[in-house]
Structure formats: C-alpha cells, structure tokens
Amino acid sequence: MHPVAILGIGQTKIDEHWQRSLRDLAGEAALAALHDAGRESAAGLFVGNMLSGMIDNQNNLAALIADWTGLGSTEAVKVEAACASGAAAFRAGLMAVASGELASALVVGVEKMTERSPHEVTAALATAADADYEVEAGISFVGLNALVMRRYMHEYGWQHADFAPFSINAHANAMYNPFARLHQRITVEQFEKSAMIATPINLLDASPIGDGAAAALLVPAGTLSRVPRITVSGSASATDTLAIHDRPDALLLTAAYKSAQAAYKMAGVRPEDIDVFELHDAFSIMSALSLEACGFAERGQGPRLGLDNEINPQGRVPICTRGGLKARGHPVGATGMYQIVEVVQQLRGECSKTQVDGARIGMAQNIGGSGATILTHILKRE
Amino acid sequence: MHPVAILGIGQTKIDEHWQRSLRDLAGEAALAALHDAGRESAAGLFVGNMLSGMIDNQNNLAALIADWTGLGSTEAVKVEAACASGAAAFRAGLMAVASGELASALVVGVEKMTERSPHEVTAALATAADADYEVEAGISFVGLNALVMRRYMHEYGWQHADFAPFSINAHANAMYNPFARLHQRITVEQFEKSAMIATPINLLDASPIGDGAAAALLVPAGTLSRVPRITVSGSASATDTLAIHDRPDALLLTAAYKSAQAAYKMAGVRPEDIDVFELHDAFSIMSALSLEACGFAERGQGPRLGLDNEINPQGRVPICTRGGLKARGHPVGATGMYQIVEVVQQLRGECSKTQVDGARIGMAQNIGGSGATILTHILKRE
Secondary structure, rough: OOEEEEEEEOOOOEOOOOOHHHHHHHHHHHHHHHHHHHHOOOOOOEEEEEEHHHHOOOHHHHHHHHHOOOOOOOOOEEEOOOOOOOHHHHHHHHHHHHHOOOEEEEEEEOOOOOOOHHHHHHHHHHHOOOOOOOHHOOOHHHHHHHHHHHHHHHHHHHHHHHHHHHHHHHHHOOOOOOOOOOOOOOOHHHHHHEEEEOOOOEEEOOOOOEEEEEEEEEHHHHHOOOOOEEEEEEEEEEEEEOHHHHOOOOOOOHHHHHHHHHHHHOOOHHHHOEEEEEEOOEEHHHHHHHHOOOOOOOOOOOHHHHHOOOOOOOOOEEEOOHHHHHHHHOOHHHHHHHEEEEEHHHHOOOOOOHHOOOOOOOEEEEOOOOOOEEEEEEEEEE | OOOOEEEEEEOOOOEOOOOOOOHHHHHHHHHHHHHHOOOOOOOOOEEOOHHHHHOOOHHHHHHHHHHHHHHHHHHHEEEOOEEOOHHHHHHHHHHHHHOOOOEEEEEEEEEOOOOOOHHHHHHHHHHHHOOOOOOOOOOOOHHHHHHHHHHHHHOOOOHHHHHHHHHHHHHHHOOOOOOOOOOOOHHHHHHOOOOOOOOEEEEEOOOOEEEEEEEEEEEHHHHHHOOEEEEEEEEEEEEOOOOOOOOOOOOHHHHHHHHHHHHHHOOOOOHOOOOOEEEOOOOHHHHHHHHHHHOOOOOOOHHHHHHHOOOOOOOOEEEEOOOOHHOOOOOOHHHHHHHHHHHHHHHHOOHHHHOOOOOOOOOOOOOEEEOOEEEEEEEEEE
C-alpha cells in the first residue's frame, strides 16, 4: 500500500437535530473536512452509516451526499458494519487511495436517529445482533451487554461502582469538546444512583444516541506539504461470531485483539507507544474489555486503570479524551469517524484542556455489534 | 493497481426461498465460489446488500456471513448502493486486492425479499430514491421509471411494443439458465397484454424481485495458473443526482456514460470490442438508456437494436444472455454479482445455447436508484 495521510477533518455537534436532515448534517461535516484540507472536491466519497434505510427511509445514501455536497459525479458508496460503519468506511477509503485507484477519498460517517421513538430505535439497534438466534429470543442490544457485564463482575469480583471512572472521565473530557452531546460532569454518587436500564447497566454506563456527522479527507502522503503530517500507519479489521453465545469466551474481544495486533504490527508500535486511545465505550463494560484485548491491562483488570487515574488525559493510557461515546455521544454509523477526527485533533494539539501532552501516536477502535466487527486504526504525527 | 483476476464463482437459484435464511443463501454462493476456485478461505469478505436491515431485521451482515461460512475472524464489510450494491461490493473487494492489502477477496451479493408483503417491499425499494423530494411526494420507484419511459416514448416517437424485444430476449435466454427465477418464453402479444403497473410500464416491462446470492473470489492475477484466466481489466463507478428532477436531461444516464467511458479507457477497449454486455434491465426502458449511454446506440435509438435482432446471443450486442434482471430475476443487492458471475460464465464458454461464440471481453453494468449510482466492470479472458 502507498502511505496515506489525513489532510482535513470536519464534524458537527452531536445533538437532537430535529430541524436538520441527514444530507444537511453529512454535508456540513464533509464540506468542513474539505475546507480544512484546502480542497474543493474529492475523487471518491465513502459514507459510513448503519440505519438510514430503517430510520430515515433513505438508502443510496452515498450518491445523495455526493449530490448534495456538490461533488458532482464522483464515485460514492456506503459501507455498513453496524456501529463500526464509520471506521469501515474509513478503511474502504484508505484502500482506495492506497491502491492508487483514487487520488483522494472523502470519508463521512453520519447518523440521524432521534426523530423516532425509543422503541423504534431500540429495535433498529438490535439489528446489529443476530436476528435469528439472539433478537428472536427477545433480547435487546443493551440486554446482551448487560449479560456480559454481569458475567465479568462475577468472574473477576468487581462492583458496579468500579466502572464509574470510565463514565466520569468521559463526561469530564466532554466539557471541553464543543461538538459533544453532553456537557455535564458526573460523580460516583450520580453514577451509582442513575436509572437502571438492564441490570447491571444503568443510564450512566450507557452512551446516548444522537444525530451527527464527522468526516476526513484522505490523500497519498507522498504529495503532502502540510505540517504536521498525520499519516495512517496502522489499519486492520477483524470479525468474531455475530452471536455472543457462539464464543468460547464471552469476555474476550477476540476481534479487538486481532485487529489491534495487526495494526500494531503494520505501524511498528507496541501498546506502550500509544499516546491516546479513542476506544468504543458504548457501555462501560466495553471500555474494560477493549483495554484488556488491546494489551493495556491484564484480563479482568481493565477497571483498575480507571480506579488508578490512568485513563484521564494526564494518565498512562488516556482514553475518550473528547468525551468518548459516553459523553460526546454515539450516532452509531458516525462514531468511528468521530474517533478518527478526535485522534487527529490530539495529534495536531488542538484539544485545549484535554490535550495529551506531546501526543504523537494515537489509536482509534470502533466496534460493530457485540464485538462482531472491530476495526483498529493507528495514526501518527510526522 | 495490481492486476486482479476472478478465480471462482458461485450462485444460488433466484426464487422465493421461504424455507432458507439470508445467511444460508449467502453461504451457498460463497462456498460455491471458494469451491470453484479450489480455495478454502479468503482474506476478506465484501457483501453487497441493500435491504437486510429493513426486510430481514439484520445489519452487521458481513460479520454474520463470515461467521456462518467459517471464514473465521476475516475482515468483513457490507457495501450498499441501492440496487448497485453488488457491483459496489465487487469494486471494494477489487481495490482491497489491487492495493496489495488483501491476498484475496470473497465478494457476495445477497438479498432476501419475498417474505414481506408487496406493500412493504415497494416501500423498501423506494428508499433508493430521494426520500425527502421524490418519495415524500408519493411516488414509487416504478412510478419514477414510468415517467422516464413516457417521456422517452414522447421524445423519440416509440410505441410500447417497440420495447418488447428486450423482455422477449431476456425470457428466451433465461430458459437455459438453471439459476434464473423465470423459465417461460413470452411473445409480443403477451408483452402487450400483461397487467399494467404504472403506465406505460406493465408487468412484462418490469423485473421480478427474488431471493438469491451470487459470489466471486478475487485474487492477484500474477499468481494465477488457472486457464482461462479471467481478469478485471476495467472498473469504474460514477454518480448522478439522486432525484431525476435535478438532472438537465432525464433521458441521459450520465453516470452510465461516465463509468463506461472510464472503464473502456482503463481496459483499453471500445464499445465494439465488447462481446457480451450484462446490463441493468430493471425496466425495459433502462435497457434502451443503458445501450445509448454506453455507446452501443445513438440517443433515442436503443429500441432499434432489439427490433433489429442485435441483442440476442448471435447479435452484434448480446445483452442479458442469462436472462437479465427481467427473467433471471432482481434480488436487488445481489444483482450486480449475478451479472459478474454471468460474464465470467460467458468468458469461460459455459453458457450452452446462449453462449456468445468466442466471447473474450465482457461488460457488466449495475445501476443503483434511478441512475444515481452506476458501476461498470469489464472482464477479459486471457
């Protein structure tokens, strides 16, 4: 593969954008990324989105966004891998540029979810799980994660409050991210007392949905004079069984382990070289499992990093530095692109009070389903 | 790009497969393609599908199919571009192999549509059009095509019966394709008398939906000893406005023209070099427009090729040699991969009574929406 760089980034605030359409949100992020890159168009458009068909009655979304943003007759395609759709679109754009086939790729993650009822959104999100063997049995997506969290607490002896630092860190960091959905610090007491959703997952274990879009422009690194140069030095994707009950070990994110190992190898780095890690904290349990699968903690010891103050921007393993899914928000198909944009912001030193000092290597990991599709990207400032 | 070859193909019969699941159909085609290639696995899986979320309550489909077919933790992603999803997945897999990132790519187009009511399927198919500015006004997808056909007939003075050869040829060719949905010859009289759907489009102008899957295994051409070697020598994708009313000329498939020209250039061929052309005859009018946009007929003269007997397997421009969308069937997200599989069959000389004598260069063109996303692929026997 030819080396590829991220020349521009853009994003919208995540919110309940009832007055704005899907194309409008995607267009704002896409045009912001082009503007940031100093470009007027792109050779190809790659859209990450999970639910536009079910929620917005709109498929063929990539052609629509190419049309709306004035990209003309450019090649355009939508990529779907449930909540990992954003990173999957990024990887598709990356390969198109790395192959030499496209001179540039604009990648946009977009989702608009808040106009439907919670019941409809819950049903739509459940399509990330196995329709025939999980959802048919009556379980929701949060229910599946609750079973995993309960098993994890039983297996390793953690209390619910031990997960509080993940959510507290995310909310604290989001205070300094104007694009975040939630701007509200939380305490351990609030974390423990919030409304129960599916035992043991309560409201403050769970990330909020939202409407939003985030984008990046990929170009061959060789042609680039912009300083600092942010390159994609590691990229990998792996899958696991769709249904959790088919896994030998329900507490191991095998696809996170495999995609992280492949990305480390490609980038020539080890976990201790990662300065900032935007992980997929859809639920607090997922933060623990991701940290473990990616080599930042021993099996069963993920919560220890939070309790030891290692996950904040001054810690050894800074995560969710812009609020994570928990507080920046989780517009599902857009999330992976928010993570990429946020890692770029860290490597550029644009993160004000949550800036990781001297961040040079950042990692983003995006998860689709209950760990079924996991993509890991490593970016470097050069 | 490194040169890429198609090493194996597989497909299921298109039918109302009420007793079979989405994963089962995809698995049959995927494993058939691997078997045909003499391989046991693939480095990546690319799935083309439009409606699994809306119709089958299943997203994250690529991870599911990787799991079901025993591909292990391989990278897997779904690509959506409405009815062009199949070819869009093929192009994504092509770029992954051409970039050198993946040693092989298994591409599967799959759709399962027939268990829902016609009303639900019609609503789902309408998501290929512009939800806010076309569908919101109350028009269906066939309605949009009917407006185009009526305008075309008015503009160029054709009668409805002049389109009969497109459907008659498709049905005649499907008689020799065991995977086709319809095995029934039709006459001009039947064509003229069939039930009206949306004037002037009647039942025999329109392709039937269906359940089915088709697959191909892509590998670097350099490593290949199989004879004949089928290479992908041209690949291009282009978009147009999503809504037809935004186009300066509603009768010109600009994206077909652009993607065909780019594919011709890449392959170093001209229209007259194409021995077989699997085009996207979702409605008979689309056959005329595609032939014109790709340089096989002058503007407004597409029907002439049918009336002059030029489109059958012995003609100058053989199209829909395995039945086309009209008679092989149109399981929307799978169709693009059926076209690829059928061109490979022609180049291998496996098409019995509809074999195009000495076919060496074949073209497949897949359309998403009312011409909004169009991909053109040119394959060569070497």
